[in-house]
Amino acid sequence: MSNKRTNASAKPKGSPLLGEQLCFALYSTSLAMNKIYRKLLRELGLTYPQYLVMLVLWERDGVSVSEIGEHLFLDSATLTPLLKRIEALGLISRRRAHEDERQVIVSLSRAGRELRQKTGEVQDGVFHASGCTVDELVAIKQQLDRLRSRLQENA
Amino acid sequence: MSNKRTNASAKPKGSPLLGEQLCFALYSTSLAMNKIYRKLLRELGLTYPQYLVMLVLWERDGVSVSEIGEHLFLDSATLTPLLKRIEALGLISRRRAHEDERQVIVSLSRAGRELRQKTGEVQDGVFHASGCTVDELVAIKQQLDRLRSRLQENA
DNA sequence: GCTAACTATATCGCGTGCAATTCACTAGTG
DNA sequence: CACTAGTGAATTGCACGCGATATAGTTAGC
Numbered sequence: 001m002s003n004k005r006t007n008a009s010a011k012p013k014g015s016p017l018l019g020e021q022l023c024f025a026l027y028s029t030s031l032a033m034n035k036i037y038r039k040l041l042r043e044l045g046l047t048y049p050q051y052l053v054m055l056v057l058w059e060r061d062g063v064s065v066s067e068i069g070e071h072l073f074l075d076s077a078t079l080t081p082l083l084k085r086i087e088a089l090g091l092i093s094r095r096r097a098h099e100d101e102r103q104v105i106v107s108l109s110r111a112g113r114e115l116r117q118k119t120g121e122v123q124d125g126v127f128h129a130s131g132c133t134v135d136e137l138v139a140i141k142q143q144l145d146r147l148r149s150r151l152q153e154n155a
Numbered sequence: 156m157s158n159k160r161t162n163a164s165a166k167p168k169g170s171p172l173l174g175e176q177l178c179f180a181l182y183s184t185s186l187a188m189n190k191i192y193r194k195l196l197r198e199l200g201l202t203y204p205q206y207l208v209m210l211v212l213w214e215r216d217g218v219s220v221s222e223i224g225e226h227l228f229l230d231s232a233t234l235t236p237l238l239k240r241i242e243a244l245g246l247i248s249r250r251r252a253h254e255d256e257r258q259v260i261v262s263l264s265r266a267g268r269e270l271r272q273k274t275g276e277v278q279d280g281v282f283h284a285s286g287c288t289v290d291e292l293v294a295i296k297q298q299l300d301r302l303r304s305r306l307q308e309n310a
Numbered sequence: 311g312c313t314a315a316c317t318a319t320a321t322c323g324c325g326t327g328c329a330a331t332t333c334a335c336t337a338g339t340g
Numbered sequence: 341c342a343c344t345a346g347t348g349a350a351t352t353g354c355a356c357g358c359g360a361t362a363t364a365g366t367t368a369g370c
Contacts, residue, residue, distance in 0.1 A: 017210070019282040022292045023188050024207065025299040028228045030185035031327075032306040033178050038328085039310070047355065052179065055172070066318060073183045076319050078357050085355080102318040102365050127174040131305035137177045140298045144180035147295065150286035151187040155194070186357075193358085204326065221348060231349050233327050240325075257335050257348045 033126075040125040044118055049074075050086050051122075057092065057108050058116050064103045073152075091115060188281075195280040199273055204229075205241050206277075212247065212263050213271050219258045228307075246270060 037048040046054065049072075056063065056071050065079050072079075083106060086092050091112035097103040130137065192203040201209065204227075211218065211226050220234050227234075238261060241247050246267035252258040285292065 017278065018289065018292055018296075019278055019285060020210065022285075022296040022299075023192070023203075023281060024227075025296045025303065026181070026185050026188055027203070027207075029299045029303040029306070030181050031228065032303045032310070033181055034327085035310055036306055037178070048178075048182070049356065052182075055175065064318080065320095072179075073186065074356095075358070077321080077359080080320055082356075100318080100366075104319065123172065123174055126178060129306055129309040130174060130177070130302060131309065132302060134173060136298070137173055140295070140302065141173075141177040141180045143291070143295050143298075144177075144184045147285060147287060148180065148184040148187045151184070151191055151284055154284040154286065155187070155190055189357085202325065219348080220350095229326095230328070232329080232351080235350055237326070255336070255348085259349065 036126060036129045037122075040122045044115060044122070045089060046086075049078075049082055053079075053082065053086060053106075054091065054112065054115065057106065057112065062105055062107045064097070064105055066103070068106060191281060191284045192277075195277045199270060199277070200244060201241075204233075204237055208234075208237065208241060208261075209246065209267065209270065212261065212267065217260055217262045219252070219260055221258070223261065 034048055037051065041048065041051055044051070052072055053068060056068050065076055065083065068083075069075055069079055074082075083092065083094060087094055091109055093107050093109055094104050095107070097105050127137075132140075189203055192206065196203065196206055199206070207227055208223060211223050220231055220238065223238075224230055224234055229237075238247065238249060242249055246264055248262050248264060249259050250262070252260050282292075287295075
């Protein structure tokens with residue numbers, strides 16, 4: 001076993017679980033956010049991960065499963081069933097690419113494209129529920145992005 | 156609060172999806188954190204939510220299911236099966252309270268108490284993986300705590 | 311051409327989260 | 341005592357996430 005490198009870790013004595021406190025703040029805030037979205041997205045019939053996929057497609061239609069995964073940091077084990085549910089809603093279609101039959105191209109249907117016009121209330125609702133100023137949101141987002149990239153590096 | 160311009164969307168023009176960008180940062184960072192914990196907790200045989208329950212019990216043993224839920228912002232639909240799995244690991248016991256037979260009191264077993272001594276590496280590992288200074292962690296945690304409380308208010 | 315290595319999805323199993331509902335028990339009220 | 345409202349857990353049903361594995365399609369090497 002390795003020795004306790006107390007000088008290297010350098011945790012504050014007053015709050016020995018600080019890292020874990022942050023992790024819990026992250027975990028519980030993420031769940032709270034999910035609940036807000038569940039309420040706002042109920043009208044659209046989508047879950048939050050499904051909504052994220054739609055955001056990707058509204059940005060750029062006709063992308064492969066793996067491309068969606070790169071944007072959302074999700075893999076096929078999560079995306080395949082998720083995409084099938086969205087397809088069952090009639091919002092997207094899934095077809096094998098001609099060039100490379102291994103790839104599955106995800107494309108918006110007419111209903112999928114039109115759904116975009118109902119998203120204004122979602123954006124407003126989340127912004128309102130956050131009770132934050134734009135500057136605060138920017139600050140938190142930047143710090144989270146940095147933290148995520150570091151966590152992914154050290155995964 | 157009086158500055159509400161509800162007829163048109165009062166979002167910043169430069170970044171129309173800013174709130175959602177923050178939400179995605181929150182969502183994806185939380186998943187990244189969970190992956191770090193999964194690796195660190197594998198040795199202990201725990202998942203992150205299970206570890207959270209253990210943290211609560213190490214802080215205060217012999218609490219009811221609903222008290223655990225208040226600490227972790229989870230309800231019985233999540234906690235009951237979760238606690239049963241921890242019980243199956245031999246770390247806790249679940250007994251009905253004598254005073255009020257509706258309540259279930261969760262208590263640490265000897266193995267559950269002793270497991271606490273293996274958590275040093277988990278704390279160190281998370282802190283190291285975050286790549287952040289203590290000040291950064293404190294700052295993010297405070298902002299997340301504020302955001303969560305506002306989201307829960309507006310839920 | 312043949313085949314081994316590689317790649318993109320798909321599948322399986324398990325553990326959450328949570329809305330909705332049910333069950334067991336308690337605390338009244340008359 | 342029976343009746344009722346309320347509360348704490350448990351249960352049900354569904355949708356993620358993801359480690360592990362499988363499968364089909366592609367490429368590289370010989």
